[in-house]
Amino acid sequence: MLLPELAEKIVKEVRKLIGEEIIVVNTEGFIIASTRPERVGTFHEGALITSQQKKKLIxxxxxxxxxxxxxxxxxxxxFFQREVIGVIxxxxxxxxxxPFAEILRKMTELLISENYYSEQFEWHSRAIETFVAEWLQAKEPSPALIDRARALAINLDIxxxxxxIEFDHQDHPLSRDAWSSILKSIVQNNTDVAARSGNGRIILLIDSSNSVIKKRLEAFLSFLKNxxxxxxxxxxxxxxxxxxxxYSYSQAKRALKIAKSKRNITFDEDLSLEMITGDLTSKVKADYIQRTIGPILHEHELLDTLRELFRQNHSLKNTANSLHIHINTLHYRLKKTEELTQLAPGNIHDLLCMYLAILFLDE
Incomplete structure (x- = not known):
């Protein structure tokens, strides 16, 4: 329970409050941490008596x-959970x-308690992560999986x-305390299951309607940001x-691809064209982009014009107004796009080809 690494942390923290020499001793009477390194590993009879009698010794x-x-x-x-686990x-x-004795003892016990519960959180978090990964791969729960679900208090009948949920550009690993706060925030009842997936992704398995899920996810994303x-x-x-x-997890991955490009919350049931395009490989999409709008990939003005045309549901008037350009300028850009790509924005087939290409490009 009281490992040397934790004992050294205690010594460092307590030393901030008092300038005297400090030692941490295990229940066998051997010093495991000290402000004087040469004392580590030596026997301390007074500490042994303190441990055995369970009371302070002057x-x-x-x-x-x-x-x-x-x-x-x-x-x-x-003390930890009413048992003596060491001596300071x-x-x-x-x-x-x-006069400092009780304050230092309380501080030490708080550090030990905090470390214990942090380790418990880490163990539980890893156990949930492994369980969820196996659950989402299994065609049917095995007896071992059912036993683990029971041990983790997860109801498999719901x-x-x-x-x-994926974090945007998370370069540095989050601390254990940060993850604890994040997972506690997203889990709101005993039917929720939340698991880390790497350092920048969370899998949430939830028993709620889509309207409730949306509200909860919006609140959670605001919590992360704030x-x-x-x-x-x-x-x-x-x-x-x-x-x-x-299958729900596969749908969530498909919806996540769209959410990533739009930086929002996307529900699979709202997808239509993306249901087909989502399963295409990156290589196929890249080839498709080259075959369609490849000639204008460096023509940012033309690309932005196409994007706005699609946002405005092919309304030339609204597109021109949104881009703050004259309608004739818009016609010129679309004509130039047609000349370079051999795709006519006024042709439904060509327009669909360009729409897909822009969609893939923005992914």
Whole structure:
């Protein structure tokens, strides 16, 4: 429970409050951390007595004559869940250091408790992550998977919707405390299942209507932005029974591709053309772009004009107004686009070809 690494952290933190020599001792009486490295590994009889009697021990100059490895000061038992797990010792005049004793003990116990629960969170988080990854791959839950679900208090009989939240350009790993705060924010009831997927993605399996899911995701994305400066987007699948949850997850991945390009929350049920294009490989899309709008890839003015034309549902008047150009200028740009690409914006087939190309390009 009280490992040397944690003991060294305790020594460093406590030293900020008091300038005296500090030691942390295990329940066998051996020093595992000290402000004086040469004392680490040596036996401290006073600390052993403190551990056994479960109460503080004041050591005077007279006491050090018969207590092996001891120095004048005070030793205090460190409790965790009502059990002694170690001893913290402060060397110095007992009359001077004793007033700090209880404060330092409480600080030490808080550090240990915080470390324990952080480790528990990390273990639970990793267990959920592994479980969800296997669950989304399984065609049907195996007995082992069912047992693990029971151990993790996950109900496998509930229909759920899969959602994937992805962070935008998350270069640096988040701390354990940050992840704890993030996952606690997104999980709101005992049917929610949230798992990390790498450092920049969260898989959320949720039993709610799409309207509720949208509100919750909007609130969560605002939480990420306001508290961690993280911009994120999300793809949401369709509700599925536990045996078909992998399909909802596949739909969420498809929706995420669109959400990534639009930087928003996208539901798979709202997709139409993207249902077909989403399964195409990057190589096919790149080849398609070259065969259609390849000649104008460096003509940013023409590309922006096409994008706006599609946003305005092919309304020439609205497109010209939105771009703040004369209608004749718009006609000139579209004619130039046709000359370079051999695709006519006024032809429904050619227009669809250009729309798909712009769609792929923006991905």
């Amino acid at each position: 050591i005077t100059e007279r006491d050090i004559l018969h207590l092996k490895g001891a120095k004048a000061g005070i030793n205090l038992p460190i 010792g402060i060397t110095g005049d007992p009359e001077i250091v004793t 229909n759920r919707t899969a959602a994937i 508290n961690f400066g993280i911009s994120a987007y999300a793809g949401v699948g369709q509700k599925a029974n536990p045996l078909e949850l992998r």
